[in-house]
Structures are given as structure tokens and as C-alpha cells.
Amino acid sequence: MSAEFREITLEIGPDLGGLRLDAVLAKLLPEQSRSRIKQWILAGEVLVGGRPSRPSALVHPGDPVRLRIPADPLETPVAPEAIPLAVVFEDRDCLVLDKPAGLVVHPGAGNREHTLQNALLGHDAALAAVPRAGLIHRLDKDTSGLMVIARTPSAHTALSRQLLARTVSREYEAVCVGVMTGGGSIDKPIGRHRTDRLRMAVREDGRPARTHYRVLERFRGHTHVRVQLETGRTHQIRLHLSHLGYPIVGDPVYGRRLAMPRGAGEGLREVLRGFRRQALHAVQLAFDHPRTGRRCIFTSVLPADMQALLGALRAESAAGSARK
Numbered sequence: 404m405s406a407e408f409r410e411i412t413l414e415i416g417p418d419l420g421g422l423r424l425d426a427v428l429a430k431l432l433p434e435q436s437r438s439r440i441k442q443w444i445l446a447g448e449v450l451v452g453g454r455p456s457r458p459s460a461l462v463h464p465g466d467p468v469r470l471r472i473p474a475d476p477l478e479t480p481v482a483p484e485a486i487p488l489a490v491v492f493e494d495r496d497c498l499v500l501d502k503p504a505g506l507v508v509h510p511g512a513g514n515r516e517h518t519l520q521n522a523l524l525g526h527d528a529a530l531a532a533v534p535r536a537g538l539i540h541r542l543d544k545d546t547s548g549l550m551v552i553a554r555t556p557s558a559h560t561a562l563s564r565q566l567l568a569r570t571v572s573r574e575y576e577a578v579c580v581g582v583m584t585g586g587g588s589i590d591k592p593i594g595r596h597r598t599d600r601l602r603m604a605v606r607e608d609g610r611p612a613r614t615h616y617r618v619l620e621r622f623r624g625h626t627h628v629r630v631q632l633e634t635g636r637t638h639q640i641r642l643h644l645s646h647l648g649y650p651i652v653g654d655p656v657y658g659r660r661l662a663m664p665r666g667a668g669e670g671l672r673e674v675l676r677g678f679r680r681q682a683l684h685a686v687q688l689a690f691d692h693p694r695t696g697r698r699c700i701f702t703s704v705l706p707a708d709m710q711a712l713l714g715a716l717r718a719e720s721a722a723g724s725a726r727k
Contacts, residue, residue, distance in 0.1 A: 411470040411534050412556045416564035420464035424449070424456055428468070431563055432534075443472060481510055481536065486522035491549065491701055496694045497562070498523075498537070498552040501703050504680050508541045508550075523552060533559050539566060540573075540635060548575065548685025549703050553693065561693035566635070572689040575630045575640060576619070576705060578682040578712055579649035580659060583626040586617030589643040593636040602656055603638045605646050612636045614643040622716040624664030625652065629686075641681060652712065654681040667719060674715040682709055 411432075419427045428440045428449070440449075440458075447455045448471045451462060462468075486506075492499040500519075502508075507518045523536040530536040530552075537552040539562045551571070553559035565571045594609030596602040613633040620627035626649060630640050638657070644650060645657035652658070652675070663672055689700040705713070 413468040414560045415462045415464055415466040417464040418568045421461055424460045424462050425458035427462055430567055481520050483524035484521040485525045488522055488526055496554055496558040499701050500550050502542055502547055502550055504545045504547040507544045539563060545680035546683045547706050549688035549701055551690055558693040565690055573632045574687040576684050576686050577628050577630055578652045579626045579628060579644055580652055581649045582621055583618050583649060589614045589647055591646060603642050610636055612639050614640060622720045625716055652682040653678040671715045671719040674712055678712055682712055684709055
């Protein structure tokens, strides 16, 4: 194939049968605009069952779809890099990784190299044949924790379908500013901020978003929570918790100016001042194996910086109780 094009192979899952071709591709390729997808279909670059189709054509479960996508002439090819990866699980179909904070997932403006995608291509050159080197979902640069990676086009299709069907379960732990009285759910639609394109916002015309949370531990001025995503919008947990009034510690976008609990000791002050990223970690990931269908569940311990933060909060709470 010419270097000016790249091919993507997909299969229509049972949950997508009966929908329009352009709508299905917009769901399976969320990084692409619907207008661009329509242009590809009209240009004959999308084959369903080996034949060109129409944007409005209804697809059926099991239909094979092949896209021959023109490469962006301004796009820099993603180069493999020898970046160490914390591999939790690996077989011929998928990888489960524990991403550290500070690692960007996708190359983009200002981050053309040293990303997780570069690292994946360095780990396995065959991932060049899989869309986005097998990436199914993402974590923000400064969010740590578990991610699943598809190693084959068929695994990519199966896992993407599970993500759309919400059978991929993702749970997180976070440390928030403020003392919560109890757990609950946040059901607020999310869209791009109207004036700041780097932020998301709660908007009535946004996409549906639902987050569940429960309290694990309360401190004098903070709360340790467990969070489960029902949907997976950009910045969802960070935005929803901030909207609720409990921003995540260290969040540079949705957090508040650093505030210390009244009477906080120097040890806690030092830890809070030094915490430079959102205190958010993906602790559990569950999905159906793309080949065997077996339910796979993986867990991850909190990284050292979050453990140190919780340790300082516990020590401060204990000291406060002793002073009473």
C-alpha cells in the first residue's frame, strides 16, 4: 500500500447492527470527525463486505469493514521508542499496562514523541498494523493506572465494541479537597468549554456522562474516594468531582488554589505543596477477553506519591485527634 494511505479493518458488533454506516464509524473512530468519515465513504475508501457503500447504509452484525484512509500530510509518523513499560498481563491478543503519571498516551501538538504510543511500537513492532498501536482508551497525562491494549485488529474491534457497550469496567481512587458526607452518583452532561478549548465543562447540550463514587476514608479537610465510570468522557472524573465541589488534589485544570486544612502541620503542608499532579489512579480494570470471552479483572496498587499523600493525611488526622 502507498505510504499516503493506511488501512483499518473493523467488524460490526451486535450492538451496532441496524445503525447507519457513518454513525457506526463515528462511534468506532471517535478521533475522526463525522464529516471526514462521510468524505471517505463517498470517495469509495470504505468497503463493507468488500464493496463500497453509502453513509446512510444500514450495517449488520458481523459485517467486515475496511477503511483506506488518506494519511494527513502534516502528520508525523509515530516512531517506536525503547521506553520501559510496566506490563501487568500479556498474551497474543492484548496487553494490560500500569501507566505512570507524566506519560502522554497519544502523540499530539507539543508531544510528538516519548508517548505511550511510541513505547508500544517499541515494545511490539507488529502493533503498527493495529489502529493507534492498539490503544482502546486513554488516561490523562498525569493520571496513572491500568490500561488495556489490543495486539491484533480483531482484538481492537472486540475491545472497542465492549467499550461502547460499557462492559469494560474501570474503577479509580482519588483524593479530593473537602470532606464528603457520603457517596453517590453524578449525572451531568459534558462538552467542550465554550471559551477554553483545553477544558471540558458541564453543559446541557453535552454528551451524557455518569460517575459513581463512594467514600473510602475521611480526613480533616480531604476525602479518599473510589470512583466508577459508567461513561468515559474526556476529563470526566476530574470535572464531575470539581463540579460537585470536591476537586481532586493537585488538579491544575479543575482544582482550586492550594488551601491548607486549618492547623495543618508542616509535614502535611510540605506533601500538599509538592503534589504536582491530580491524585487520580486507575486501580481496577475488567473486560471480556477478546478471543476467549473469559472475564479478566486486574488491580493495581496506588503509586508511591498517592500513598505518601494518604499517609500524611492519616498522620495529620491522628495528631489532630490526639490534640483534642
